[in-house]
């Protein structure tokens with residue numbers, strides 16, 4: 001009987017291992033590996049605790065566009081480039097990380113021949129709109145002083161729910177839980 005008992009334990013275990021290794025094998029298919037570009041790798045490195053509900057949501061929603069870190073210029077202004085690729089209705093990258101609060105200059109390139117787009121951006125408690133006709137380049141200078149998560153999106157038609165939502169993450173000395181919520185905005 002011990003052998004039978006062993007089977008009762010071992011068989012489901014082996015089945016589970018086989019199943020889970022199948023799941024891993026599935027991840028090795030070219031379409032998935034193709035998504036492991038530097039932007040997505042940076043996203044996973046920035047949000048390693050994907051079992052945390054908030055981080056999980058952020059990582060899932062924005063994984064395809066990946067993440068980029070704004071570079072601080074000699075003038076103290078942070079800069080990053082965001083592209084709209086052809087026909088994908090997504091921002092590349094979808095997440096821009098600022099190392100600290102301050103001014104952020106974003107260069108947008110609409111490389112989508114099918115549609116004009118626009119970037120509706122957070123800016124010092126207000127919003128800044130940048131229109132992006134087909135094939136155009138636009139530059140926006142915004143100010144985000146407080147650490148936190150700030151949304152940006154394309155207000156054209158149904159582009160935002162199709163994937164044209166992005167995040168600007170302002171790093172800073174706040175508790176990690178606070179970073180995952182948009183901070184209180186000053187009232188004017």
Ligand SMILES: [Cu+2]
Pocket residue numbers: 116117118154155156159164
């Ligand atoms: Cu759009």
